[in-house]
Amino acid sequence: MSTPSTPSAPSTPAAPSTPPAAPVGDDPLSRERAHLAASRAALRAMRADVESLDIRDVTANWVNAQALERQIAERVKALADLDGTPLFFGRLDYLHAPGVDRAEGAEGERPRPEAAYQTLHIGRRHVHDADGDPMVIDWRAPVAQPFYRASRKDPMDVALRRRFGYTGGDLTAYEDEHLSDPAEAEVAGRLLQQEIERPRVGPMRDIVATIQPEQDEIVRSGLSGTVCVQGGPGTGKTAVGLHRVAYLLYAHRERLARTGTLVVGPNRSFLHYIEQVLPALGELTVRQATVDDLVAHVEVRGADDADAAAVKGDARMAEVLRRALYAHVTMPTEAVVVVRGSRRWRVPAYEVEGIVRELLERGIRYGAAREALPQRIAHAVLVQMERAGEAPDGRVQNAVARTGAVKAAVKGIWPAVDPARLVLRLLADADFLAAHADGILTAQEQKAILWTRPARSVKSAKWSSADAVLIDEAADLIERTPSLGHVVLDEAQDLSPMQYRAVGRRCTTGSATVLGDLAQGTTPWATRSWREALAHLGKPDAVVEELTAGFRVPTDVIAYASRLLPHIAPGLAPVRSVRENPGFFEVREVTGAGDVVGACRELLRREGSVGLIAADARVPGLAEALTAAGIGHLGPGEETTRETRLTLVPASLAKGLEYDHVVLDEPRAVVDGEPDERTGLRRLYVALTRAVSGLIVTHAAPLPPQLA
Template identity: 60%
Template sequence: MPAESAVLAAERAHLAESRAALRRMREHAESLSADVAGDWVSAQFLESLLEQRVAALADHPGAPLFFGRMDRDDAVGGGDSGAGDLPAVMYVGRRHVHDGDEGRPLVLDWRAPVSRAFYQAGPADPMGWRLRRRFGFSGGELTAFEDEPLRGGAAGPSRILTEEIERPRTGPMRDIVATIQPDQDEIVRADLPRTVCVQGAPGTGKTAVGLHRAAYLLFTHRERLARSGVLIVGPNRAFLGYISAVLPALGEVGVEQATIDDLLGAPTAEEPAEASAVKGEARMADVLRKALWLHVTKPAEGLVVTRGSARYRLADHEVREIAAALRGTTRYGSGRAAFAQRLAHRILVQMEKRGEAPDDRVQEQVARSKPVKHVLDTVWPKVTPEQVLYRLLADPAFLGRAAKGLLDEAEQAAILWPKPARSHRSARWTAADRALLDELRDLVERTASLGHLVVDEAQDLSAMQLRALGRRCGTGSATVLGDLAQGTTAWSARSWREVLAHLGQDGDVTELTLGFRVPGTVLDFAARLLPHIAPALERPRSLRPGAGALEVRRVPDLGAAVVAAAREALARPGSVGLIVPDAAVAAHAAALEAAGLEHAVLGPGPGGGTRLLVVPATLAKGLEYDQVVVAEPAAIAAAEARGLARLYVVLTRAVTSLTVLHRDELPAELNG
C-alpha cells in the first residue's frame, strides 16, 4: 500500500540519518587524544577510556540501531514517563545516538528512564504515549513495521515480536532488547543496591535478563561501577563464549567474564562425590576457621629485647594475654602484624618508664627485631592457605581437632587423603579444595569486593563456592540466576533462600515460568521429569504451542538414525545441536565424519563456527540450538547421580524442534 511504503521510506531515512550520526560520533571519539593528561599514568588511563568509548560506538550492520518507536499523547502531556520533556516521537535502540551539530536525540538508549515506557506502557497505563511501533529487520535492513495503539483497548499478539523470538540463529547468543517483556523489564531495571534472584524455567530468558540488568546498571551507575567493576560468572567456558557478544552489542565492552575455576583456580585432581559433598557444605567454613587459628599457640617463654646496655622483658603470661586479645577478632594476617606491634608497644612503655623518649621509628625497629620475630614465628606463625589445608587433609589428628563437633567420623574419613602428597607444594587440588583455599585466603587477608556480580546457573554451586562469590560482592550487589530443576552437581541447591544466605545477600526471589524460546510440546515433554527432580517448582508454560516440534523415535540402529536426523536438521534453517552422552561423543563424531557432514565437537572453550555441533550432555547447560537431536536419553540419565536433572537440561535446549532417538527404553519418568 502507498501509505505503508511511505512510512517505510520515512523510517529507513531516519535509520540512515542515525547511522550517519553514529559514524560522526565515533569519528569524534577517535579524534580525541590522551596527550592532555598531566602524567603517564593518567594518560594511560584516559587512553583506555577513549578506546572503550570508540569500541562502544561501533555500528554492527546486522544489529539495527533502533527497534521501536513511541509517539507521544499530546492530550495527556507526559505523565510518569517524562514524555512532556521530549520530542513528540522517540526512537528506542541499543545505544544513544544524537545529531552532532544540534545535539538532537535521534535514538534513545533502551536503558534511559523514559525508554521504560516502551516495555511497560499498555492500555491500562499508556504512561503518556498513544502508540508503540515495532520494526522488523532482515540483515540490518528495515523491512517492516507494526503499530500498537496504547489507548482504547488491548492489542493482539505482536507478529514482529513473535518472529523475532522464533528467528533461527547461529553463533553466539544475541541481546533481547527488542523483545523484553514487562516482567523481565522489572528485573532488568532493579536498582543497584538490590540483589535479585531469578528462578527461571528453560526458555524464560533468565540469562538474557541477567546480562541486560548488568548493562542497565552500567548505564545508570557508570562512574561507580567503573571503579568497583562488574563480573559475569558462568558455568563453563563454552557458556561464556556463547553469551560473549551480548554486552558488546549493547555498547558495554569492559565487563569481565569468568568461570568459578577462573576465579578460584582450576582443579588439578578429582575425588569421590562423597568427599566433594562434605567439602562443599557451609560447615567447612567453621572447620577451616578453627584449623587456621589452631596455629596460634601459647608461648613457652617470654620476650627479651636488648637495646644497647638495657634489657627489656615481657613475661610469658603477658605475651599470652596480647595474643589472646587479638586471636579470632581479626583476620589472621593483620592479627599477626598487630601482634608484633603490640609486643613492641609494651617494650616502648618500659623504655618510657626508664626516662627514654622512643618514637614511632623505634617501635618499628623493635617490631622487626630478632627477639620479637622469634616470638612471632613461634606463637603466631606465618602460614599459607595451602599449608593449612594440606595439614587438615593429611593429618587425621589435626583434622579431628579442627572438625570436632562439626563433622562426624565418617565425614572426616571421607575428606581425609588416603595417600597425602609429600608437602603442600606437591599437593593436587580438587574443585572443592579450591573453594576451601579461597575461604582460607579470606581468613588470612580480606578479599576485594566488586560493585556487582552476575552469577548464572547458581544452583550448581556449593555453599563454599557461593561463599567465595559472596565475598566478591560483599560491599556490592548481585544478580543470581538459575533453575533448581537443572541442578546437576553433588551439592546442587534445593532453595534459593539458602543460596542467598551463602552469598551473604538479602535479596528478592522472582520466578519466571513463561517460556519464549522453547516450544510448548518440547517443554511439556521435559516437564514430565519435574515431579522427580524438583516437585516444588511450578510447571513451566510456553508462549509458543510448538505443534510438530517434538519427535520421539525408537530406532534399531542408533548411529545411522542420528546421522540421518542430523542431515534432516541441517536442511532446515538455524543451528543444530546433537546432544549425546559424554562417553558417546567420539563415536557419533566419527559417524558424522564418515557420512561427510561438516561438524565440530563442543569443548570446554567457546564453540566453533559450524552449524552442526556435537554437544556432550554435561556441557549443554545454558546453551540453545534451533534444531536439537538427542541420542539415547537413558544413557544420559544413567551417567551420573543427578542424571534425570541432566536429562531435563538436555531436553530443553531446542528453540524450533527436538528429535529424541533411542534404542534402549526411555527412562520410566518420561513415560508419564
C-alpha cells in the same frame, strides 16, 4: 537463556517486508529509513570525533597518557555500528514531552497528528547529532522504560509504541500499538513474536528489543540489592542477568568502574556462548569467569569421587579450616625483652597473652592480626618508656616492632601460614584432620576426604577443583578477598555451599544477581532451596523472583520435559510456554547410529542451528558416524557458522546452551550416565529443553518410565 513473550498491546499490520531502498515518498517506512540512515551517519561522526582527539598536551605523564589512550580505544570500540544489528528497534510517541506534567496540556488526551507528539527512537546506545540533540535513546535511560512497561491499562503517557522489523541491519517493516486509543483491539504483536522465534546461528544474542515487563523489573532493580531469579528452561533468566549488568553499568558507571563487575558461568563453553551479549550493548569491561578460574591458586590435576566432593563442598568445611588455621596461634610462655641502647624493656608473658587474646576476640583476619601483633607489643614497650620519663614517638614504636626479639616472639606465637600447605596437611594427616574436624565431620566423612597417597608438597599434589575452593577459603581467612561492585552468578543451582562462599566473598561489599533453576541441578550437592544458597552466598536478604513464562521452548517440548518435574523437583511450577509457533516434536524409535545421523541430516535442511545431544559415553561413536556420513560438526564452545551448523554436545555440557533444532540421542543412556537416577533425570530434563524450534528424541532402548 531465552527471549521474552509477546506483548499484551494492540498492533497494526506490519508493512510489507521488502528490501530496503533509498527513501522515496512520504510514507512512514521511508521516513524511518531516512532516520536510520541519518542516525548511522551521526554515529559515524561521534566515532570520528573520538578518534580525532589529540591528547599529546593534556596528560601529565606517560602513565596518564596510556590510561587515557585505553579509555579512548574502548570508547571508539563501543561506538561501532555492528553489522546485522539494528541501530534502533523501537519508537515511542509521548502525548507530552517526557518530564512535563500531564495536566499541563489538556489537548494531550485527544488524538493528535503524528508530528505533534514527542517522538523518541529507542536503541542499543545513545546517538546524537552535531548539535547534541538525541537521535536514538539508550534503552536503559528512564525515558525509554515505557517501551517495555507501557500497556493499554497503563499507557504511561505513550500514544504510540512502534516496533521495527529488520533483515540484517536494514529496516524492512514496522508495527504500531496505539496504547492511548481505547478503540484499538488487543492483539499479539507479530514482529515481536517473529523476533522471539527468529532462528539463531552463532553465539547468544541480546534480547533488548523484546524484554517483557516482568523481566524489565528485574533488569532495572537497584544496585544495592541482590536478586535471585528462579526460572525454568526458556524463561530468559540468563539474558535478564546480562541485561541487568548492562543497565547497572549505565546507571552507576563511575562506581562500578572503580569496583568492577563479574559474570560467573558454569564452564568455558557457556561463557563463550554468552560472551558477545554485553559487547553488543556497548559494555566491554565486564570480566567473565568460572568458579574454577576464581579459585585458581593451584593447578588442578585430580578429581574427587562423589562422596569426597560432597564433603569438601559442605559448608562445615569452613569451620574445620578456621579451627586448623587458628590452631597455629600459641600463647606465650616467656616475656619479650627488647634492648634499646643501654636499656632493657621487658613485656611479661601474661601481658603478651592478653594482647593475643584481644586480637583473637576481635575476629579479624589471621594475617591482619599477625601484622598488628608486633605493633601491639611495641606499644606496650612505649608505655613503659613513657612511665620511665622518656618521650618516644611513632618512629620509635616502628623501630621496636622491627627488632629481632619482637619478630621472634611473633613468629613463635602467630606464625605465617600458607593456605595451600594448610589444606595439604588437613587432607594428608589423619590426626590433624581429626583434631580439627571433631564434632563437625563424622569419622566416615573424614575418611572420605583423606588422601590415600599423601603428597609431599604443594606442587606435587594432585589437587581437585573442590580442593582449590578449600584453599580459597583458607586464603580468605588469612587475607580478605577484594570485593567487586556486582557479580552475576549463572546456573547457580549446581554450586556447592563452599563454592557459593567463594563467589560471595567477591561481592561482600557489593551486590549480586543469582540465576538458576532448581530442577536443573545435576551435582550431588545441587541447591535444595534458594534461601539456603543465598545464606551461603552471604546475601540472606536477597529478593527471590520467579519467571514462569517460557519464550524459547515450544509448548509440546516443554510439556513433555515437564513430565519429569514431579520426580526431580516436586512442587516447582512447570514453565508455561507463550510461543505462538508450536514448533515440532517427535519421539522416534531407531535401530542404530545411522538413524540418528539421518535425523540430524533431516534437521539440517531447516534454517538455524542444530544440536545433537547425547550421553557423554556415546559421543565418540556418534562423532565417528557423523564423519563417516560426511556431516561436519563442532564441539560445545565452538561458534556455529552458515556452513557448519551442527554441534555435537555431551549431555554434561548442554546446560545453558540452546539450538534451533535438537536431536536427543538415547534418553536412557543420559540417565544411566549419572551416579544416581534423580541426578540422571535432571540431566535428561536439561537435555530435553535445549530446543528453540523443534526436538527429535531418538531411542533404541526403552525410554525412562518417568516419561511415560
